Amino acid sequence: MMLGEFEYLLLTAAARLGDEAYGAAIRQEIEDATGAPCSVGALYTTLDRLERKGFITTWMGEPTPERGGRQKRLVRVTAKGRHAASAFYNAVIRVSRGVAWSAK
Amino acid sequence: MEREVTPRGWWAVDLLCSLLEREERAAVCGDLVEAHASTGRALIEVGGLVVRRQAALWLGWRPWLALFTIAIPLGFVLSVASRYFAEAIFAHLWLYVRLGEWSYLAVPGWRRDVIAMTTTFLVSCAALAAWSWTIGFALARLSRQAWSTLALIALMMVLGTTGFTTTVPLGDRRIDPLFALTAGSILTPILRVFLVMGPAWWGLRRGRARTSLGSSRALAIAVAAVALTALVSKTLEGSLVFGWGLMLPQPGPDGVVGTADDLRPLWWISVVMLWPALYVATNSIRGRASQRSR
Numbered sequence: 001m002m003l004g005e006f007e008y009l010l011l012t013a014a015a016r017l018g019d020e021a022y023g024a025a026i027r028q029e030i031e032d033a034t035g036a037p038c039s040v041g042a043l044y045t046t047l048d049r050l051e052r053k054g055f056i057t058t059w060m061g062e063p064t065p066e067r068g069g070r071q072k073r074l075v076r077v078t079a080k081g082r083h084a085a086s087a088f089y090n091a092v093i094r095v096s097r098g099v100a101w102s103a104k
Numbered sequence: 105m106e107r108e109v110t111p112r113g114w115w116a117v118d119l120l121c122s123l124l125e126r127e128e129r130a131a132v133c134g135d136l137v138e139a140h141a142s143t144g145r146a147l148i149e150v151g152g153l154v155v156r157r158q159a160a161l162w163l164g165w166r167p168w169l170a171l172f173t174i175a176i177p178l179g180f181v182l183s184v185a186s187r188y189f190a191e192a193i194f195a196h197l198w199l200y201v202r203l204g205e206w207s208y209l210a211v212p213g214w215r216r217d218v219i220a221m222t223t224t225f226l227v228s229c230a231a232l233a234a235w236s237w238t239i240g241f242a243l244a245r246l247s248r249q250a251w252s253t254l255a256l257i258a259l260m261m262v263l264g265t266t267g268f269t270t271t272v273p274l275g276d277r278r279i280d281p282l283f284a285l286t287a288g289s290i291l292t293p294i295l296r297v298f299l300v301m302g303p304a305w306w307g308l309r310r311g312r313a314r315t316s317l318g319s320s321r322a323l324a325i326a327v328a329a330v331a332l333t334a335l336v337s338k339t340l341e342g343s344l345v346f347g348w349g350l351m352l353p354q355p356g357p358d359g360v361v362g363t364a365d366d367l368r369p370l371w372w373i374s375v376v377m378l379w380p381a382l383y384v385a386t387n388s389i390r391g392r393a394s395q396r397s398r
Binding site: 022023024027028039040041044045060063064066067068070071072073 | 127128130131132133134135136137138139149150152153155156157160
């Protein structure tokens with residue numbers, strides 16, 4: 001089944017961040033890209049959904065002082081996740097061919 | 105730039121976060137601290153996640169089973185029963201204090217009556233506690249993650265009849281106002297706190313624990329609940345008939361209400377009150393069986 005729009009944004013942000021991909025950083029990437037706020041609820045429920053589908057793996061990192069001594073949830077995109085994101089991207093490119101706004 | 109979450113506001117965020125799983129709590133709260141979120145923003149974000157998580161829990165059947173077979177119906181029965189028991193206890197105490205004297209204890213009939221009433225009160229209180237404990241345990245075990253919502257609904261049902269009376273109508277000038285006030289406003293809340301909410305909270309905590317209850321202990325609790333329910337079954341039915349007025353009292357063949365041959369159309373209420381106790385026993389036996397099979 002094709003990825004959803006927000007799932008794609010999340011996977012792409014995580015892939016770009018690489019080893020630094022975790023909740024707050026992914027959220028900031030998405031907000032910077034879309035110009036719209038990204039809710040914590042949507043982020044973490046989507047992380048769970050992507051992990052259930054096998055598109056990402058997550059684990060708890062070390063606590064840091066910047067986070068008040070709290071751990072962060074780190075994210076890594078799996079090969080299956082990269083394949084799904086690539087399929088979504090190619091589908092968007094194909095369906096956008098010849099459409100006026102795709103040239104901007 | 106938004107104001108950082110202040111220590112004063114943080115306790116509210118922490119309180120809301122306590123409804124999340126431990127690891128998610130750390131991740132979400134840490135993200136909010138890192139983003140320098142204001143108190144209001146943090147509460148909105150965490151609240152949104154809590155609502156999503158709670159809503160997802162209710163996609164399964166277990167929370168609904170707990171809601172419609174335990175939290176709502178048994179919460180209501182506990183509410184009516186606790187108030188009826190409290191008023192009955194207080195009415196007898198009031199009579200003893202107003203009409204009795206210490207010298208009456210030398211009279212065998214009076215003494216027997218005092219002992220019988222005391223025994224009845226103690227058994228009623230023990231039954232309330234047993235029902236409440238098993239209800240709390242069953243709610244938590246049926247749906248470990250939705251327990252907070254279920255407990256809140258059950259609590260609302262128990263407190264829902266606050267302000268109403270059963271056998272002591274307020275505003276009735278034939279009734280001593282001090283009696284009416286004390287029975288309804290003082291003794292009932294005391295009974296509910298110590299014999300309903302306290303045991304229910306204990307049962308909830310035990311039900312949420314990962315460790316099994318132990319089949320012998322579970323069976324002992326179930327047997328105790330059955331015995332206590334059998335002893336107070338008529339009083340329990342009376343709380344709904346005479347106390348709440350769900351239906352008119354139905355006399356038996358002798359045509360007199362309050363005699364031994366009265367019809368008991370609500371006899372099944374006692375069985376319904378025992379369902380959490382039976383769940384406690386079967387859950388424990390099933391848990392032990394699965395441990396042995398590993």
